[in-house]
Amino acid sequence: MRIDKDDIEEILEMAIRERGAMERMEALDRQMDARALAAKRRRNWIASVAAACVLLVACGDATLKLHTRSVGNGYEFTDISRGARSGRIENLLNSKEFSAAYKEIQSTREEIREELQHPSYDDPDYLTHLNTDLQELDFMEAIGHLRQGKFFKARKELKAIASAEGTFAKDAESLLRNML
Amino acid sequence: MGNLVDRIIKGDMRAFDDLYMKYKLPVMAILSKSTGVKGDDLIDLFHSCTLALLENCASGRIKEGSLPDYNIRAYLIRTARNIFLAGIRKKERYGKFMLPLDDPDYPGDIEKQLAVDTADPNYEEKIEQVREAVWNMEAPCDELLMLRHFEKRSSEEIASLKGYANGDVAKNMVGRCMKKLKVFVIGKFEELGL
Numbered sequence: 122m123r124i125d126k127d128d129i130e131e132i133l134e135m136a137i138r139e140r141g142a143m144e145r146m147e148a149l150d151r152q153m154d155a156r157a158l159a160a161k162r163r164r165n166w167i168a169s170v171a172a173a174c175v176l177l178v179a180c181g182d183a184t185l186k187l188h189t190r191s192v193g194n195g196y197e198f199t200d201i202s203r204g205a206r207s208g209r210i211e212n213l214l215n216s217k218e219f220s221a222a223y224k225e226i227q228s229t230r231e232e233i234r235e236e237l238q239h240p241s242y243d244d245p246d247y248l249t250h251l252n253t254d255l256q257e258l259d260f261m262e263a264i265g266h267l268r269q270g271k272f273f274k275a276r277k278e279l280k281a282i283a284s285a286e287g288t289f290a291k292d293a294e295s296l297l298r299n300m301l
Numbered sequence: 302m303g304n305l306v307d308r309i310i311k312g313d314m315r316a317f318d319d320l321y322m323k324y325k326l327p328v329m330a331i332l333s334k335s336t337g338v339k340g341d342d343l344i345d346l347f348h349s350c351t352l353a354l355l356e357n358c359a360s361g362r363i364k365e366g367s368l369p370d371y372n373i374r375a376y377l378i379r380t381a382r383n384i385f386l387a388g389i390r391k392k393e394r395y396g397k398f399m400l401p402l403d404d405p406d407y408p409g410d411i412e413k414q415l416a417v418d419t420a421d422p423n424y425e426e427k428i429e430q431v432r433e434a435v436w437n438m439e440a441p442c443d444e445l446l447m448l449r450h451f452e453k454r455s456s457e458e459i460a461s462l463k464g465y466a467n468g469d470v471a472k473n474m475v476g477r478c479m480k481k482l483k484v485f486v487i488g489k490f491e492e493l494g495l
Binding site: 145 | 432
């Protein structure tokens with residue numbers, strides 16, 4: 122069969138569009154999978170913090186006051202992620218490198234705020250995810266202060282999180298109750 | 302912002318990203334229930350129906366204003382089901398150009414391009430050769446051709462992105478890459494007797 126050169130060009134254009142779309146879809150799949158994994162890790166982390174609180178109450182340490190016990194026993198973070206931003210912050214808090222942790226929290230906060238100003242994607246779920254990340258940073262900062270023994274500062278931060286009625290409101294309320 | 306499909310027709314690939322992320326999970330959930338397809342095959346099926354939508358936007362089969370946002374999900378599901386049934390009929394995995402010629406959601410005119418009368422016995426092999434040639438393109442042609450034909454960038458935009466002197470240089474480079482690819486594919490067809 123005689124091959125018409127114009128036909129080939131049109132077919133090639135279709136194949137090029139196909140390749141472009143496939144590569145783009147695969148990248149989007151990876152992004153969506155990473156987001157889902159991050160959300161799952163966040164839920165696991167929250168559950169572990171809540172479980173640690175329950176354990177403390179059950180062991181009779183129901184009142185967490187400005188006391189070395191809160192520094193020593195504190196809140197246990199699960200060893201969730203070594204690569205993600207929240208994993209780095211958790212590791213720093215776990216190893217009591219509080220200054221470094223707060224610096225990381227602040228720089229991450231700035232990055233996210235920048236992204237919210239000029240988001241890479243218009244997807245509302247993506248923007249919600251970014252806002253949840255901001256709330257998570259606030260919550261981790263409060264936990265850090267609590268572990269550091271900065272009781273009053275932590276309580277003020279947790280009250281703000283609880284009253285904002287965001288993703289971590291219930292967890293903040295739970296911690297506040299244990300601090301009474 | 303505008304209707305997603307209209308933005309895709311105008312070449313806004315971020316609209317394609319938005320559409321993909323918005324409809325992937327709900328459409329896959331429905332397809333899984335209605336076709337029984339799961340796992341990687343389900344993702345492939347979703348990819349195929351999204352590709353069909355994209356190709357129909359590029360070819361003009363879907364016109365601006367003809368597919369509002371509230372109809373996109375139904376369109377994707379219908380297209381995916383047709384692809385699934387066509388795959389069963391042809392007893393192979395969900396090909397990108399495998400819908401029957403008379404199907405309203407047919408993703409392009411590729412079969413018409415290659416068919417002799419109503420059928421070209423070698424069209425599947427030709428498609429595969431074309432696909433292989435495109436996926437094996439080397440730099441900078443792969444990027445240049447994607448910028449031009451997938452992202453629909455102008456020659457001036459390509460020149461700016463790639464650091465060329467001006468749009469004419471970019472146009473020339475893109476043209477040379479397409480010619481190189483065409484010559485390769487024609488050579489392959491002749492070599493294989495297609």
